[in-house]
Amino acid sequence: MGEITMAQALNRAIDEAMAEDSGVFCLGEDVGAKQGGGVFKVTAGLTEKYGEHRIRATPISETAIVGAAVGAALAGQRPIAEIMLMNFVGVCMDQIVNHAAKLRFMSGGQTNVPLVIRTTTGVGVGFGGQHSDMLEAWFAHVAGLHVVTPSNAADAQGLMRASIDCNDPVIFIENILCYGLKSQDPGPGYRVPLGKAAVAREGSDISVITYGRTVLDALAVASELANEGISVEVIDLRSIAPYDEETVLASVRKTGRALTLHEAVRPFGTGAEIAANIQEKCWDSLKGPVRRIGGTFSPVPFASVLEQAWIPNKQQIVDQIKASMGRG
Amino acid sequence: MADIDRDTLLDIYTRTMKVNRTDEKFRSLLMQGKVAVMYYCVRGQELVSAAAMTALRDEDYVVCTYRGQGEQTAKGIPAEKWWAECLGKVTGTCKGKGGTMHITHPEKGIMVTTGVVGSGLPIANGLAMASQNTGDGKVTMVSFGDGAANIGAFHEALNMAQLYKLPVVFLCQNNRYGEHTAFADHTQSESIYGRAAGYGMKGVRVDGNDVFAMYHAAKDAVDRARAGEGPTLIEAMCYRMMGHFFGADFSYMPKEHLAEMQREDPLPKLRAVMLEHQFTEVELDAIVAGIDAEIDEAVAKALAADPPGPEELQIDVFEKVPA
Ligand SMILES: Cc1ncc(C[n+]2csc(CCOP(=O)(O)OP(=O)(O)O)c2C)c(N)n1
Numbered sequence: 001m002g003e004i005t006m007a008q009a010l011n012r013a014i015d016e017a018m019a020e021d022s023g024v025f026c027l028g029e030d031v032g033a034k035q036g037g038g039v040f041k042v043t044a045g046l047t048e049k050y051g052e053h054r055i056r057a058t059p060i061s062e063t064a065i066v067g068a069a070v071g072a073a074l075a076g077q078r079p080i081a082e083i084m085l086m087n088f089v090g091v092c093m094d095q096i097v098n099h100a101a102k103l104r105f106m107s108g109g110q111t112n113v114p115l116v117i118r119t120t121t122g123v124g125v126g127f128g129g130q131h132s133d134m135l136e137a138w139f140a141h142v143a144g145l146h147v148v149t150p151s152n153a154a155d156a157q158g159l160m161r162a163s164i165d166c167n168d169p170v171i172f173i174e175n176i177l178c179y180g181l182k183s184q185d186p187g188p189g190y191r192v193p194l195g196k197a198a199v200a201r202e203g204s205d206i207s208v209i210t211y212g213r214t215v216l217d218a219l220a221v222a223s224e225l226a227n228e229g230i231s232v233e234v235i236d237l238r239s240i241a242p243y244d245e246e247t248v249l250a251s252v253r254k255t256g257r258a259l260t261l262h263e264a265v266r267p268f269g270t271g272a273e274i275a276a277n278i279q280e281k282c283w284d285s286l287k288g289p290v291r292r293i294g295g296t297f298s299p300v301p302f303a304s305v306l307e308q309a310w311i312p313n314k315q316q317i318v319d320q321i322k323a324s325m326g327r328g
Numbered sequence: 329m330a331d332i333d334r335d336t337l338l339d340i341y342t343r344t345m346k347v348n349r350t351d352e353k354f355r356s357l358l359m360q361g362k363v364a365v366m367y368y369c370v371r372g373q374e375l376v377s378a379a380a381m382t383a384l385r386d387e388d389y390v391v392c393t394y395r396g397q398g399e400q401t402a403k404g405i406p407a408e409k410w411w412a413e414c415l416g417k418v419t420g421t422c423k424g425k426g427g428t429m430h431i432t433h434p435e436k437g438i439m440v441t442t443g444v445v446g447s448g449l450p451i452a453n454g455l456a457m458a459s460q461n462t463g464d465g466k467v468t469m470v471s472f473g474d475g476a477a478n479i480g481a482f483h484e485a486l487n488m489a490q491l492y493k494l495p496v497v498f499l500c501q502n503n504r505y506g507e508h509t510a511f512a513d514h515t516q517s518e519s520i521y522g523r524a525a526g527y528g529m530k531g532v533r534v535d536g537n538d539v540f541a542m543y544h545a546a547k548d549a550v551d552r553a554r555a556g557e558g559p560t561l562i563e564a565m566c567y568r569m570m571g572h573f574f575g576a577d578f579s580y581m582p583k584e585h586l587a588e589m590q591r592e593d594p595l596p597k598l599r600a601v602m603l604e605h606q607f608t609e610v611e612l613d614a615i616v617a618g619i620d621a622e623i624d625e626a627v628a629k630a631l632a633a634d635p636p637g638p639e640e641l642q643i644d645v646f647e648k649v650p651a
Binding site for chain 2: 022023025053054056058059061063064066067068069070071072073074075076077079094095098099103104105106107108109110111112143144146166167168242
């Protein structure tokens, strides 16, 4: 089998799910054929196959989009709602946090919301402050939501299928810079279970726990440091919430060192939660404090020099790993 | 205004009294200190909910608000389950995890009760969208207050509903107040229904204290929705005869206006209509007595029932319960 890009992989996962289950439908701004099949083409070609009722191009109404998805999900459908860019979730937080996340619980399990909210973001494209944030921690902090982000095309396909299958709401974050990434084509029907991390690279000296685009940086650094005799294990969480605690803790117990890494700003980030959990549960195996890398605590800047300075870079990862090893 | 056949009239009467007797009972329990929970009174709005729910079929969907007792009991949630939920008992509709502001009972089509003003409208669209997608023939009705019409979600939802011609009915119960703020102090347009025109939608204003007007407005809107003719915005004029929630201060409501509105009380009016239609005092009283007996029994059972166990904290967060 050949290769597939992340955008193609997502398109295929949605296409397959729509073909198999007439209850699966998409809604969002510009997603239809008339509008060109989505800003990043993830829904391209689907209107032609499934019609305008199943690929609903909506007005610019984030609350109405997610609200409609919640309602349709309550009625037993499996909507895939697209929020064009992650920062716009601010417009529809009520529907996500107060409704999608809580209706199963508040109804005592009588209703549930099998909904996928796809959204895209990423630092490094020059979009500036209102179009670049990774806001996964907002959602990871709310009970009842799954938060998922792939770092490669094959996972994107598998995680999307699993998210559509899931009977609970899923926030599915796609990094703009990853759409063009290619993976070995995993073939049709591929699924990656939610809540299961991948050991993206095995190592014995330190565990780097990360997800999304920064997995690529971690892997690059791991190859580099291998030449210097440092063996880095890279854990790609894939599911940020609930996350695969077992895999993370097992890795840290093996390596004795941990570094959390994400693109979102460092303070109050998901890395802080994971680090705290590791300190609590792996204290006896730790050879030093758990370290954290995140984006700079400022809005994402526009000028590319600043933007590059904002985002965690490979040198920081190298430095933190070496410091952790006492080789700084 | 066209008449209503006797069976339907009796149906509306029974549902109205169910709403009213439930409201009276709740207030009396609170007053006696037998229960201590949030309760949003519906005194003065009983007929609006009852007539609207009568216009729906059993399987149709409803989305309502914290002030949803009327829709919930009139649509048919069994008294026993309803009371147990309001008192936080494991025998309630939602195992005591929803409470008065979050009652759900899909068996009777009550899909969401939300405590967030205006947020039910987009969700109602989604339920209606599912019906449109599957062709199941259901209509969704969403109830909300006049205050909610100033929330962004209202506008987004109306535009989207009309765009897709969704089988949804927007029922605004204009009870003249949004918490402590009077209608004129929160809304500069003269009406809510008039806003429908801004979305190319049909809007109607109706006297919610008049059984004929109220039922026909609801029935017409439901029929249109079911026939694929799209949504309707109904503004049902009524009056909240109590404070925002039970026990809340309502000194801001002018006494003269309250007195004037009490003369418009839908209940004596409805009773007069019933008598005009040859229902007898005895018959009507018997209906109320039956409802009271049912409520008394439901309350007694709810008071005696157990609260949910602590394990419920982990259940229903996600489909899978953590090991
Ligand atoms: C989004 C939001 N803002 C504020 C509140 C607090 N609040 C609860 S009820 C209410 C008044 C709503 O008035 P209206 O929509 O007319 O409904 P009514 O209570 O009269 O039925 C307010 C402001 C809320 N629940 N949700």
